[in-house]
Amino acid sequence: MSASIWLQKAGKQAKGLLWGRRVQKAKMIVLGRTLSDGLLAKLAIYALLSIVAYLYLQPLLYMVSTMLKDMSDLLDPTVKWIPRAVTWENLSKAFKGLQYPVALRNTALIALSCSLAQVLVCAMTGYALARLALPFKGLITALVILTFLIPPQVIIIPLYVIFSKLGLLNTLFVFLVPALFGQGLKGALFILIFRQFFRAQPASLEEAAKLDGASSFRLFFRIMLPLAQSACLVVFLFSFIWYWNMYYEPSMFLANGFTPLSIRLDNLEDVLNPSLLGNTHFITNPVTEGTKMAAAFLIILPPLILFMVLQRWFVAGIERTGIVE
Amino acid sequence: MSRPAPYRRKAMEHHAKRYGIGMLFMLPWMIGFSAFVAVPVGWSMFMSLHKVAVVPGGFKYDWIGLQNYRDAFLKDNVFPIELITYFQQMLLMVPVIVIFALLISLLLNQKFPGRFVYRALFFLPVIFATGQVLSELFSQGAGDIPFLDQYNLEPLVRQYVGGELAKTVMEVLGRIVLILWYSGVQILIFIAGFQTVSPSIYEAVRIDGASPWDSFWKITLPASMPFVSLNMLYTIIDLFTFPLNPVLKHIRDNMFKVDTGYGYASALAWIYFAFIFALIAIVTGLFSRSMSKRRGRA
Numbered sequence: 001m002s003a004s005i006w007l008q009k010a011g012k013q014a015k016g017l018l019w020g021r022r023v024q025k026a027k028m029i030v031l032g033r034t035l036s037d038g039l040l041a042k043l044a045i046y047a048l049l050s051i052v053a054y055l056y057l058q059p060l061l062y063m064v065s066t067m068l069k070d071m072s073d074l075l076d077p078t079v080k081w082i083p084r085a086v087t088w089e090n091l092s093k094a095f096k097g098l099q100y101p102v103a104l105r106n107t108a109l110i111a112l113s114c115s116l117a118q119v120l121v122c123a124m125t126g127y128a129l130a131r132l133a134l135p136f137k138g139l140i141t142a143l144v145i146l147t148f149l150i151p152p153q154v155i156i157i158p159l160y161v162i163f164s165k166l167g168l169l170n171t172l173f174v175f176l177v178p179a180l181f182g183q184g185l186k187g188a189l190f191i192l193i194f195r196q197f198f199r200a201q202p203a204s205l206e207e208a209a210k211l212d213g214a215s216s217f218r219l220f221f222r223i224m225l226p227l228a229q230s231a232c233l234v235v236f237l238f239s240f241i242w243y244w245n246m247y248y249e250p251s252m253f254l255a256n257g258f259t260p261l262s263i264r265l266d267n268l269e270d271v272l273n274p275s276l277l278g279n280t281h282f283i284t285n286p287v288t289e290g291t292k293m294a295a296a297f298l299i300i301l302p303p304l305i306l307f308m309v310l311q312r313w314f315v316a317g318i319e320r321t322g323i324v325e
Numbered sequence: 326m327s328r329p330a331p332y333r334r335k336a337m338e339h340h341a342k343r344y345g346i347g348m349l350f351m352l353p354w355m356i357g358f359s360a361f362v363a364v365p366v367g368w369s370m371f372m373s374l375h376k377v378a379v380v381p382g383g384f385k386y387d388w389i390g391l392q393n394y395r396d397a398f399l400k401d402n403v404f405p406i407e408l409i410t411y412f413q414q415m416l417l418m419v420p421v422i423v424i425f426a427l428l429i430s431l432l433l434n435q436k437f438p439g440r441f442v443y444r445a446l447f448f449l450p451v452i453f454a455t456g457q458v459l460s461e462l463f464s465q466g467a468g469d470i471p472f473l474d475q476y477n478l479e480p481l482v483r484q485y486v487g488g489e490l491a492k493t494v495m496e497v498l499g500r501i502v503l504i505l506w507y508s509g510v511q512i513l514i515f516i517a518g519f520q521t522v523s524p525s526i527y528e529a530v531r532i533d534g535a536s537p538w539d540s541f542w543k544i545t546l547p548a549s550m551p552f553v554s555l556n557m558l559y560t561i562i563d564l565f566t567f568p569l570n571p572v573l574k575h576i577r578d579n580m581f582k583v584d585t586g587y588g589y590a591s592a593l594a595w596i597y598f599a600f601i602f603a604l605i606a607i608v609t610g611l612f613s614r615s616m617s618k619r620r621g622r623a
Contacts, residue, residue, distance in 0.1 A: 041435075042435075042437050045432055045435055045437055046437070048432060049429075049432055049433075049443050052429065053443065053446050053447070055502055056446070056447065056450070056502065056505060056506070057446065057449070058502060059462050059502060059506075060449075062462075063462065121353050121354065124350045124351075124353065124354075125350065125351060125353070125354040127350060128347050128350035128351045129351075132346055132347030132350055133343045133344055133346075133347050134344060134347040134348065134351060135344055140351070143358065144354075147358065147362050148562065149562065149598075149601075149602065149605070150362070150366065150598065151565050151594065151597070151598055151601070153573055153576055153577075153594045153597075154366070154369055154591070154594040154595060154598055155362070155365035155366055155368075155369050157369065157372070157580065157587050157590070157591065158364065158365035158366075158368035158369050158372075159361065159365050161368075162360070162361070162364070162365065178357060178361050180353065180357075181353050181354065181356050181357025181358075181360065181361065182353050182354035182357045182358070183354075183357040183358065183361040183362060191354070216346045216350075220350075241451065241452055245452075245458070262458075265458070296458045296462070299458055300452060300458055303452045304449075304452060307445075307448075307449070307452055308445075311441075311445045311448070312441065
């Protein structure tokens with residue numbers, strides 16, 4: 001009698017234990033061992049990120065939706081996101097208004113050549129600052145940082161005069177020459193990135209190459225530069241994007257003749273509405289809004305594609321460059 | 326102490342050899358620095374102390390000392406106000422951007438399938454968050470958050486913040502999304518920064534019974550403090566050239582005015598630079614002090 005009661009009790013306890021285990025297992029799946037690897041936490045992360053991403057990308061969606069609207073949809077305030085009829089007219093108008101093929105060639109030429117120059121020169125300078133013997137190294141490093149801090153507005157007038165004396169205005173070289181001499185767009189930042197990268201490399205590599213009789217140049221171009229692939233990619237992409245988007249400098253140096261896309265976008269309103277010359281800035285004109293958005297879309301399309309193709313290497317590259325140490 | 330001549334020559338030769346290669350590597354930068362930075366900086370300072378007039382065949386300089394700088398604060402009734410307004414906005418924008426970047430990068434640092442898609446999404450604005458496209462979007466009024474109007478937040482802000490500051494807050498809130506677009510690089514820096522904390526520390530703390538909440542405050546945040554300061558500095562510098570910056574517009578306008586001219590515009594630019602530089606110095610000072618204090622405690 002007492003044995004059966006005992007058995008019953010034991011069975012209940014075992015069941016309880018089993019149940020407890022099951023609850024625990026379910027809890028593990030839902031809540032996870034730490035806060036971050038449970039199902040619930042993951043769902044929360046997805047939800048949060050999706051909401052923020054939606055808000056974050058809303059202007060982009062706005063751009064695309066406005067681009068595809070026709071005249072009546074643009075003027076109708078009840079049509080917010082989805083146009084009643086999709087029209088490609090805005091795109092073709094923007095294509096013509098920007099003189100897209102020519103401007104695209106100009107922009108691509110500037111961005112490509114200057115970025116390549118910057119990768120090479122900034123790598124050299126960064127390497128010298130990280131590894132080679134230099135007099136007044138601390139002072140030079142401080143000067144590099146200082147060039148990063150000086151706003152372009154401070155020195156734009158003297159630069160304009162210098163460039164016009166050198167006869168570089170309205171040509172590609174107005175950007176290529178400074179880039180070749182390490183003073184390209186945000187060049188100081190890239191120098192610091194390379195410096196950081198080369199400092200993190202083991203010194204034994206160089207010593208070994210030196211012992212084998214490699215000259216410093218050979219060492220740099222054959223060993224150090226290939227080693228810095230990920231840093232090169234990061235610098236190239238950033239430089240490319242920043243050159244692609246820059247507006248202030250070209251508005252001074254490339255005002256006519258060799259104009260890139262960003263300047264053409266600025267002039268687009270005048271091209272579309274010759275009667276409204278001047279004073280058209282910051283007046284939103286619903287009629288040309290669609291064309292302007294189409295033009296903006298055409299401008300960001302090439303770097304967007306480039307980024308889509310390279311993004312995996314890019315993010316990994318940034319993590320590996322040790323930019324942040 | 327003088328050594329015999331041959332030794333000295335040898336030492337010099339040795340130095341030349343040692344420094345030669347380094348100098349050769351630095352040469353392009355040095356030429357560029359003197360031609361495209363040092364000369365323009367000196368020139369611009371020189372201009373700011375003169376009244377500059379454009380005459381056929383060049384400039385005419387009239388020495389007026391610090392008059393331009395004095396005028397900027399005493400005569401100009403736009404510049405000081407715009408400078409202060411923009412600084413108020415900036416003091417609000419910088420923490421907003423950095424905190425947003427920190428939160429998003431914390432989320433993106435978790436392990437979940439498809440996170441690289443999200444990483445790409447949040448990095449996307451870096452591609453076009455500069456220049457003309459952005460100011461085009463600004464002027465179209467894209468990028469305000471819908472609940473600002475829906476819940477009529479303006480009186481609330483006005484009540485709690487009050488006065489002039491409310492206007493600043495509303496202005497920043499009104500374009501908050503586009504301001505957040507400036508956090509792409511910062512998010513990347515934070516994510517890369519989190520990788521420098523070794524996972525074994527988290528493991529150890531968990532075994533000791535710390536909750537994720539604790540480990541965030543005790544480990545993740547202190548470890549990412551250097552990156553917070555780095556991001557602060559980066560954000561401040563980035564906002565220098567914010568496309569709709571009213572100060573820069575004012576400088577540009579004054580450049581082409583006849584009665585003010587390049588000299589006055591240069592003076593304005595230098596004042597602006599001095600303010601930003603002071604801000605950077607303060608941020609750097611604060612962070613380096615708090616960090617050295619922490620090191621002292623540990």
